[in-house]
Amino acid sequence: MSENSNHPLNILSASEISDAVSVLKKFNKDHENSSFSYISLSEPDKKLLKDNTDLERIVKIVGVDQKSNGFEAEINISKKELLTEEKISNKAGPTYTLAEIFGAIELTMGDENYQKALEKRGIKDLSLVQIDPWPGGGFVNKNIKNGNRALRAISFLKDSVKDNAYARPIQGLIAHVDLTEKKVVEIEDHGVVKVPEAPARYDKEGQETLRENPKEIAITQPEGVGFSVQDNLISWEGWKLRASIDPIEGLALHQVSLNDRPIFYRAGLSDMVVPYGSSDPMHWWKAVHDGTEYGFGTMTNSLTLGCDCLGEIYYLDAHKLAFDGSVETIENAICIHEEDYGVQWKHNDATQMGYNEVRRSRRLVVSSFATIGNYDYGIFWYLYLDGTIQLEIKLTGVVGISAYHEDIHKSGQDFKISSELASPIHQHLFNVRIDWDLDDGENQLFETNVEPLPINNANPEGTQFQAVSSHLKKESEAQRNIAPEKSRTWKVVNPNKLNKVGSPTAYKILYGNTPTLLSDPNSPPGKRAAFAKYNIWATPFQNEERCGGGRHTVMHSGEGGLEEITAQDRNISECDLVTWLTFGVTHLPRPEDWPVMPVEYCGFHLIPVGFFDQNPTINLPPSCSSKSKSNKQ
Numbered sequence: 001m002s003e004n005s006n007h008p009l010n011i012l013s014a015s016e017i018s019d020a021v022s023v024l025k026k027f028n029k030d031h032e033n034s035s036f037s038y039i040s041l042s043e044p045d046k047k048l049l050k051d052n053t054d055l056e057r058i059v060k061i062v063g064v065d066q067k068s069n070g071f072e073a074e075i076n077i078s079k080k081e082l083l084t085e086e087k088i089s090n091k092a093g094p095t096y097t098l099a100e101i102f103g104a105i106e107l108t109m110g111d112e113n114y115q116k117a118l119e120k121r122g123i124k125d126l127s128l129v130q131i132d133p134w135p136g137g138g139f140v141n142k143n144i145k146n147g148n149r150a151l152r153a154i155s156f157l158k159d160s161v162k163d164n165a166y167a168r169p170i171q172g173l174i175a176h177v178d179l180t181e182k183k184v185v186e187i188e189d190h191g192v193v194k195v196p197e198a199p200a201r202y203d204k205e206g207q208e209t210l211r212e213n214p215k216e217i218a219i220t221q222p223e224g225v226g227f228s229v230q231d232n233l234i235s236w237e238g239w240k241l242r243a244s245i246d247p248i249e250g251l252a253l254h255q256v257s258l259n260d261r262p263i264f265y266r267a268g269l270s271d272m273v274v275p276y277g278s279s280d281p282m283h284w285w286k287a288v289h290d291g292t293e294y295g296f297g298t299m300t301n302s303l304t305l306g307c308d309c310l311g312e313i314y315y316l317d318a319h320k321l322a323f324d325g326s327v328e329t330i331e332n333a334i335c336i337h338e339e340d341y342g343v344q345w346k347h348n349d350a351t352q353m354g355y356n357e358v359r360r361s362r363r364l365v366v367s368s369f370a371t372i373g374n375y376d377y378g379i380f381w382y383l384y385l386d387g388t389i390q391l392e393i394k395l396t397g398v399v400g401i402s403a404y405h406e407d408i409h410k411s412g413q414d415f416k417i418s419s420e421l422a423s424p425i426h427q428h429l430f431n432v433r434i435d436w437d438l439d440d441g442e443n444q445l446f447e448t449n450v451e452p453l454p455i456n457n458a459n460p461e462g463t464q465f466q467a468v469s470s471h472l473k474k475e476s477e478a479q480r481n482i483a484p485e486k487s488r489t490w491k492v493v494n495p496n497k498l499n500k501v502g503s504p505t506a507y508k509i510l511y512g513n514t515p516t517l518l519s520d521p522n523s524p525p526g527k528r529a530a531f532a533k534y535n536i537w538a539t540p541f542q543n544e545e546r547c548g549g550g551r552h553t554v555m556h557s558g559e560g561g562l563e564e565i566t567a568q569d570r571n572i573s574e575c576d577l578v579t580w581l582t583f584g585v586t587h588l589p590r591p592e593d594w595p596v597m598p599v600e601y602c603g604f605h606l607i608p609v610g611f612f613d614q615n616p617t618i619n620l621p622p623s624c625s626s627k628s629k630s631n632k633q
């Protein structure tokens with residue numbers, strides 16, 4: 001990627017990040033000892049950007065100072081000026097920095113009472129103990145002073161350096177770490193449960209035998225790939241979009257258009273929560289916001305060619321601000337490639353022998369992976385030839401785990417996944433914010449339900465049903481859940497652009513089966529993750545409204561999220577529309593999820609409805625690959 005290209009939405013370069021930090025430290029010497037969690041482009045006003053691509057680059061840096069106070073600074077890197085610097089309220093603090101996470105591990109490891117609790121369990125070799133710090137889920141230990149930042153540390157035991165420590169949870173032991181005071185304030189000990197013994201390695205060397213290698217599938221594109229990339233601008237089959245990595249949201253898409261018709265301006269993960277539903281003392285309090293508390297972008301992986309990504313791949317690197325103010329490059333952070341996707345359309349004319357028209361579908365994949373603690377999440381955006389856009393989240397990694405004990409664990413809340421281990425019931429709920437720009441204008445939101453018609457003279461046999469659409473005109477009307485029995489969908493409409501049949505152009509939001517939040521609305525997770533109460537919310541665009549659970553969520557009790565954002569009940573009847581889509585998985589762990597979980601999927605589709613006048617792939621030429629072989633040839 002060239003360093004000097006200047007589109008306002010280009011990915012931040014390494015030199016821009018180091019320049020920004022230098023400017024910040026030059027204007028405020030106190031930041032020599034600050035630790036950082038976030039840098040991102042302050043994206044320019046989208047109206048300004050429409051007619052002007054030569055704009056100054058402004059970034060936002062977030063972190064915590066030496067006294068654990070959060071700060072947020074805006075820096076003009078084009079002019080090397082510090083524009084603003086504000087303290088972040090300690091009621092709702094910024095994302096944990098890696099310095100705090102490592103600090104919590106170190107403080108726990110060095111705590112005498114923690115070491116004594118380990119000794120009670122027969123554990124003396126600290127080098128084999130793995131400590132995982134967790135946010136408190138909105139529950140604050142009584143010994144943590146109001147306004148201080150904190151983490152809880154739980155522990156696991158390895159039998160060697162390369163071992164999977166999650167096989168041996170150290171049950172009943174939680175260290176409460178006050179990050180502001182830099183000390184362990186309590187060792188919570190619920191009693192000794194035998195540490196499980198069986199190993200659960202998932203690497204090659206950890207398996208007794210490996211099955212025979214399946215036959216190779218080689219994906220080659222001898223004529224080259226069908227897409228082109230310039231900086232972070234991707235073009236493919238009429239689609240144009242930009243991709244970037246935001247420290248909190250992870251992979252974000254910008255200015256998505258098809259045949260020069262805008263669809264949405266920006267889409268990214270606004271928040272995410274993993275509430276646990278078990279009564280086990282190791283888990284009941286967990287409800288981590290993996291985005292705003294840890295950061296999908298900060299935890300993004302470098303992808304490996306041929307392993308993570310198969311075929312003809314184009315990679316984009318991302319640069320992040322490390323906790324110490326240096327720049328880290330995540331090589332191969334975003335993977336771009338094409339995939340064959342089976343049949344796009346087909347008809348076999350039964351009246352004419354041999355008249356068989358078939359066209360193949362393909363999709364462009366823009367993806368990334370982030371590892372947050374024991375879980376790994378793939379963010380996969382797919383663009384299809386027929387105008388469909390799909391977001392798929394891939395969930396994998398290692399499930400939360402406890403040493404099984406019949407007095408602690410309850411069927412229905414804790415699932416035995418091996419003879420020694422139980423894994424608690426929990427949810428993974430994602431919220432994606434989409435800033436629509438459908439057909440370049442103001443948009444409306446409709447809900448469609450399909451309902452049976454009453455039996456009467458017009459419907460004497462009760463065979464009839466109909467689609468009933470209603471215009472959602474206020475924020476309060478647009479807080480809705482899926483209803484599979486009514487085939488419920490929502491439609492984003494441009495009322496000022498009509499298609500050939502005279503209806504406004506539109507895209508519909510189509511979910512699969514997806515849960516909403518199960519925590520009580522008055523519980524800390526219920527308040528902090530209120531965004532997950534509804535599958536859809538809608539708001540009129542406001543630049544600062546980016547996070548469904550509030551801009552900063554560390555130690556907060558529910559301020560600033562979608563409930564507060566929509567409390568004014570603003571008019572959305574025709575506006576610069578933003579939808580907030582909640583979806584996810586309620587996870588009942590199974591033996592097959594151990595020792596590492598096969599990928600589980602969730603997400604949604606955005607499908608054109610009258611955006612085109614007919615099947616937009618009708619003009620696809622037939623392509624019957626001569627390289628395919630069968631048992632007959």
Ligand SMILES: [Cu+2]
Nearest residue numbers: 399426428587
């Ligand atoms: Cu899970």
